[in-house]
Amino acid sequence: xxxxxxxxxxxxxxxxxxxxxxxxxxxxxxxxxxxxxxxxxxxxxxxxxxxxxxxxxxxxxxxxxxxxxxxxxxxxxxxxxxxxxxxxxxxxxxxxxxxxxxxxxxxxxxxxxxxxxxxxxxxxxxxxxxxxxxxxxxxxxxxxxxxxxxxxxxxxxxxxxxxxxxxxxxxxxxxxxxxxxxxxxxxxxxxxxxxxxxxxxxxxxxxxxxxxxxxxxxxxxxxxxxxxxxxxxxxxxxxxxxxxxxxxxxxxxxxxxxxxxxxxxxxxxxxxxxxxxxxxxxxxxxxxxxxxxxxxxxxxxxxxxx
Amino acid sequence: xxxxxxxxxxxxxxxxxxxxxxxxxxxxxxxxxxxxxxxxxxxxxxxxxxxxxxxxxxxxxxxxxxxxxxxxxxxxxxxxxxxxxxxxxxxxxxxxxxxxx
Numbered sequence: 001x002x003x004x005x006x007x008x009x010x011x012x013x014x015x016x017x018x019x020x021x022x023x024x025x026x027x028x029x030x031x032x033x034x035x036x037x038x039x040x041x042x043x044x045x046x047x048x049x050x051x052x053x054x055x056x057x058x059x060x061x062x063x064x065x066x067x068x069x070x071x072x073x074x075x076x077x078x079x080x081x082x083x084x085x086x087x088x089x090x091x092x093x094x095x096x097x098x099x100x101x102x103x104x105x106x107x108x109x110x111x112x113x114x115x116x117x118x119x120x121x122x123x124x125x126x127x128x129x130x131x132x133x134x135x136x137x138x139x140x141x142x143x144x145x146x147x148x149x150x151x152x153x154x155x156x157x158x159x160x161x162x163x164x165x166x167x168x169x170x171x172x173x174x175x176x177x178x179x180x181x182x183x184x185x186x187x188x189x190x191x192x193x194x195x196x197x198x199x200x201x202x203x204x205x206x207x208x209x210x211x212x213x214x215x216x217x218x219x220x221x222x223x224x225x226x227x228x229x230x231x232x233x234x235x236x237x238x239x240x241x242x243x244x245x246x247x248x249x250x251x252x253x254x255x256x257x258x259x260x261x262x263x264x265x266x267x268x269x270x271x272x273x274x275x276x277x278x279x280x281x282x283x284x285x286x287x288x289x290x291x292x293x294x295x296x297x298x299x300x301x302x303x304x305x306x
Numbered sequence: 307x308x309x310x311x312x313x314x315x316x317x318x319x320x321x322x323x324x325x326x327x328x329x330x331x332x333x334x335x336x337x338x339x340x341x342x343x344x345x346x347x348x349x350x351x352x353x354x355x356x357x358x359x360x361x362x363x364x365x366x367x368x369x370x371x372x373x374x375x376x377x378x379x380x381x382x383x384x385x386x387x388x389x390x391x392x393x394x395x396x397x398x399x400x401x402x403x404x405x406x407x
Binding site: 020021143151152153154155157158160161216223283284286287290291293294296297300301303304 | 336379402
């Protein structure tokens with residue numbers, strides 16, 4: 001790597017080896033073996049999935065705040081500034097399962113309540129601890145993002161229309177993870193080990209995070225287990241209520257589940273535009289454009305049942 | 307009129323090449339994953355070439371999107387959209403629809 005020397009200098013450690021890992025959508029993830037131990041270096045790519053994506057400097061601060069709040073996260077090691085012209089940070093490299101399909105096939109016991117426990121800790125982080133996090137009207141945000149795509153998507157428009165018509169009374173904003181779901185957790189036979197990917201942290205209604213893992217796309221084929229393909233909603237919501245005092249009913253999450261499908265459908269389309277615009281050519285981003293139809297079908301189905 | 311193989315047959319030939327000759331030689335997980343994604347893309351293109359559903363045109367989609375945004379929904383919007391999206395899924399991921407049966 002042309003920036004290996006920069007990395008050694010910033011870390012103040014000798015780097016023995018490094019390689020690019022699989023996965024990762026808007027960031028590169030490098031496995032780096034440094035003198036001090038195994039590290040994971042997150043480095044920026046050209047574009048972002050959603051407009052409100054945090055910079056890596058901000059994501060690193062969120063990771064530090066989460067660690068302070070006792071959230072299970074890989075230990076933040078250092079913000080590295082720019083490596084080869086793109087900003088990066090280093091954190092502890094952890095072991096465990098992250099592949100959604102494998103977790104949903106054989107979910108560890110107690111994962112539902114562990115997910116609720118982590119979420120309760122995140123939602124308790126004081127807003128003033130992370131003053132750069134932004135909130136704002138969530139439906140306006142997705143109208144804007146959909147407009148940025150260019151081509152017409154009437155099914156997503158329909159989802160947004162339904163959401164406008166049925167909008168619930170908002171709850172007070174909390175610090176949200178923003179991408180809280182199976183696929184962004186590290187799991188072992190003991191259960192939940194770590195929570196990853198904090199780049200979409202923002203201020204929002206806590207139900208946005210609560211409902212995101214129930215979106216069908218994040219059930220990884222185990223559709224019958226509504227919570228992320230790993231469990232039931234009841235113990236999850238019960239544990240969350242015990243810890244936060246906030247009682248959220250299953251039915252209340254329906255609106256947020258439709259929103260989640262709008263969000264991921266739009267996310268697929270904006271990621272695909274990174275390929276189409278030449279910002280970041282990749283067959284992975286290209287096919288995401290065709291995946292949006294899955295969330296469109298799901299939201300039509302959910303609205304039919306609502 | 308071109309000679310055979312037809313466009314779908316060419317895509318199928320590339321798919322088979324990737325599946326039987328490239329994929330088994332790959333150890334790198336990232337390359338393996340991306341090869342599977344590429345094969346999926348070929349499948350989508352092949353099904354699209356073979357599909358004979360006319361569906362909604364660009365103008366109709368724009369008009370429908372505009373009306374929905376304005377809150378002026380056609381009475382049959384839900385049904386029309388469901389048919390439109392199901393047709394897209396028969397091209398992009400036919401197995402997905404089975405999850406709703």
